[in-house]
Amino acid sequence: DAGITQSPRHKVTETGTPVTLRCHQTENHRYMYWYRQDPGHGLRLIHYSYGVKDTDKGEVSDGYSVSRSKTEDFLLTLESATSSQTSVYFCAISESGTSEYNEQFFGPGTRLTVL
């Protein structure tokens, strides 16, 4: 299994509080991604990173920010959590620069509940 960990694995927080989720990899892969998964929507990309300090938005980036100060860590921050951000969050990593070999490896997920 690819070395990807997510922390925390479960979190309950209140509306309006800031929340940071961490994705840590030991594979030295260049690319990292944050997805959220909600019933009826499959997985949707929030943000991704293609290198240290290089990030870009996905399809559902509003209300989220990310940072990547070193290769192994990719942080997802909810500046002011809302109930609509209750979801399961998955981090993924990939190595290669070409589509054919750009297999993504996923972490175990973080279940976030915003009350």
Next chain:
Amino acid sequence: DAKTTQPNSMESNEEEPVHLPCNHSTISGTDYIHWYRQLPSQGPEYVIHGLTSNVNNRMASLAIAEDRKSSTLILHRATLRDAAVYYCILRGFSNFGNEKLTFGTGTRLTIIP
């Protein structure tokens, strides 16, 4: 992004082959067809991918129509551990590696003992 269409759910008996269809009529010439699956309470995992020719690996086979507008993931002998949601995804070619996986809602496969 080119769109894929999959049945919401399918059932199969244990130890029998399973054929999971995917339609992608708007596929472009450079799109790869990828399949991922998501076991209960886990993140998705890669299954197989292909471009034009049929592909086999230890997990499954991928049959791609000649016009590339549809494909079929084949599990040759389903086990209970194959019960999962299967996603068919199109990936455009890029040298930068920042192309995104666009997941639909997939097909929920139930295996009947």
